[in-house]
Structure formats: C-alpha cells, structure tokens
Amino acid sequence: MAVFQQIFWGYELTYPDGWVCQPQQDADAFAATADAIDPSYSGADAGQLLVRGEWNWELKPIGPLWHRHIGMLAGMMGARQVGSAPWKIGQSVGLEAEIVLPKRENRRLWTGILAHDFRVLHFMVTHPREARDEFQPVATKIISSLRFPNQISGVETSPESVPLPPGYESVDPKSILPDIAAPEQWRAYAGSADIGALQAFYAREAPLHGWAMEEYIPFPGASELGFARLKLRGKNLELMVGLMPGSVTETPDSSSPANIVWKIA
Numbered sequence: 001m002a003v004f005q006q007i008f009w010g011y012e013l014t015y016p017d018g019w020v021c022q023p024q025q026d027a028d029a030f031a032a033t034a035d036a037i038d039p040s041y042s043g044a045d046a047g048q049l050l051v052r053g054e055w056n057w058e059l060k061p062i063g064p065l066w067h068r069h070i071g072m073l074a075g076m077m078g079a080r081q082v083g084s085a086p087w088k089i090g091q092s093v094g095l096e097a098e099i100v101l102p103k104r105e106n107r108r109l110w111t112g113i114l115a116h117d118f119r120v121l122h123f124m125v126t127h128p129r130e131a132r133d134e135f136q137p138v139a140t141k142i143i144s145s146l147r148f149p150n151q152i153s154g155v156e157t158s159p160e161s162v163p164l165p166p167g168y169e170s171v172d173p174k175s176i177l178p179d180i181a182a183p184e185q186w187r188a189y190a191g192s193a194d195i196g197a198l199q200a201f202y203a204r205e206a207p208l209h210g211w212a213m214e215e216y217i218p219f220p221g222a223s224e225l226g227f228a229r230l231k232l233r234g235k236n237l238e239l240m241v242g243l244m245p246g247s248v249t250e251t252p253d254s255s256s257p258a259n260i261v262w263k264i265a
Contacts, residue, residue: 004028005152007166008197009053009119010204012152014145016138026194026255027052027122030142032135039126042106047127047135049142054120055196057218062115066095069113069122073099089146092116096123108132116148119200155205158187160237160264163205165198167191168260176244176259188261190246195219195258198243199228206232211239219243219252226252238265 004021005012006028013030015021020034029037032045039048056065066084087096096112110125123143127135156164168191173180176188193201199218206213215231217223228243241262245252 004030005149005154006051006053007152007155008193008201009121010148010152010200011053011116011119011121012145012147012149013051013142015142024050026197030139032138042128044131047125047131047139049139050122050124050126052122053197053200054122055118055199055218056115056120057118057199057221059118062094062113062120065115065120066113069111070097070099073109073111073124087112087114089114089144092121092146092148094120106130112143114146118203121146151208152204155209157209158189160187160239161209161234162187162211162232162239162241162262163202163209164189164260165191165193165201167193171259173261176246176261185264186261187264188259190259192257194255195228195243195245195252196255198258198260202230202241202243206230210234219245227258232262239263240265 001014002017003012003014015030019030019032021028021030022037027050030049031037035041036046036048084095084097087094092114094112094114099109099111101107101109106128107126108129112123114121125139158164168189171188171190173183173186173188180186211232211234213230214233217225217229219228230241232239232241239262243258243260245256245258
C-alpha cells in the first residue's frame with residue numbers, strides 16, 4: 001500500500017500499490033490507472049476518487065456547505081440528490097449521498113463532505129455502473145484510511161526557516177508589490193495554490209517550525225485588505241506575511257491562486 005500526504009490540507013490517505021494519484025485542478029485524483037483519471041474513460045479499470053480541500057476559518061455549519069456542494073454538482077452534471085445521511089470518520093463529521101445522474105449517463109456518483117477543525121474535505125467517487133462491485137470497495141477503503149497526522153513530511157523552508165509550500169519559487173518582491181520601499185527587507189514567492197490552501201498550510205506549519213502566530217486576518221473576511229495577513233514571531237525575527245491573490249482581472253475568493261510575500265521587521 002502507498003501513502004499520500006496532502007501538504008496543503010494536512011491529511012493522508014492510503015491507496016493500493018499500482019494505483020496513481022495525480023493533481024486535478026484544485027483536487028487530488030486517485031485511480032487504478034492514469035487513463036482512468038479522465039472521467040470519460042470506460043475501460044475495465046475505470047473509476048476515480050476526487051478529494052478537494054476548502055478552508056473554513058469561520059467554522060460555518062456543515063449544512064450550508066453541503067447544500068452548496070450539492071448545488072455545484074447538480075449544475076455541472078445535471079444530477080439530482082436522492083437524499084443525504086450523516087457521515088463520520090474519526091473526529092471528522094459531515095454528510096454523504098448517492099447521486100442520481102441522468103439516464104443517458106452510464107455512471108454512478110457518490111459524494112460526501114467532512115469537516116475537521118477549520119478544514120472541509122469534499123469527496124467524489126464516480127465510475128461506470130457495471131464497475132461498482134470492483135471499484136466501490138477499494139474507494140471505500142481509501143476514504144476510510146483518512147488521517148490528519150501531526151506532521152506532514154517533505155515541507156521545505158526559506159533561509160529564514162519559514163515553511164514554504166510546494167511549487168513556490170522565489171521572485172523579485174517588486175514583481176508582486178511594485179510600490180514597496182526598501183525591497184531588501186521583503187521576500188516573495190510565486191505559485192499557483194489557492195489562497196484557502198495557503199491559509200491552511202501556514203496555520204498548521206508555522207507553529208510546527210517555531211513561529212508563533214500573533215495575528216491572523218483571513219481572506220475572504222470582514223477586512224478590506226484584499227488578502228490574508230499573518231504576523232509571525234520566531235526566536236529572532238518578526239514577519240508580516242501576506243497571502244495575496246494573484247489575479248487582477250477577476251474578483252478573488254478562497255479558490256483564487258495566490259502568491260506569498262513577507263516583510264522582515
């Protein structure tokens with residue numbers, strides 16, 4: 001068996017050797033073969049499990065989050081809900097449902113969401129109807145292996161020992177904040193993770209790397225800042241960290257790609 005650890009959202013799943021796990025837009029996809037990552041694939045080993053994280057800093061009740069999730073599925077796939085049931089794995093609680101797809105679709109669709117502290121995980125299992133007996137037990141076993149370990153391996157750090165999420169590269173701070181004074185006091189990293197994932201990452205990893213979070217202004221939130229801000233204090237340094245949506249053409253939300261900047265006080 002192989003173990004997958006999600007560095008941004010801080011969870012892990014165990015899946016069969018020989019299976020593949022690949023990022024799929026803002027989710028992680030698990031399937032028996034790389035071909036099966038494509039939802040239109042109909043081979044003998046068809047079927048996929050998708051897991052997507054969401055940052056829930058307000059600790060919103062699971063009910064409204066669930067109805068929004070179901071509404072998105074209905075809009076994308078022309079699906080309708082058959083009903084929902086309470087769902088729990090360990091200390092994580094949520095809801096699950098079997099979804100009825102239009103008759104022209106020869107597929108089964110199951111979905112669920114789980115809340116764990118400030119994180120919400122969205123699950124979706126889809127496969128051809130005739131593959132249910134083969135795929136469902138494996139997908140159920142993978143989902144049931146969900147854990148939130150105390151520490152995720154493979155987290156790198158900056159020269160100041162600040163944790164850095166995967167896929168982020170050092171850039172000129174002025175490429176992100178053109179008007180800053182004293183750019184030598186600033187550090188900047190560019191990447192494509194969404195701002196919700198970055199907030200989940202720093203809320204977990206900053207304390208593990210010796211940084212006390214003295215202030216946290218979330219995004220989206222009541223603040224008019226337009227980005228998430230964290231004040232971190234280490235042994236010899238104080239940092240003001242900004243998690244900044246990178247798009248200037250769209251109205252940013254929690255799924256907007258974001259960059260990282262910080263000023264050394």
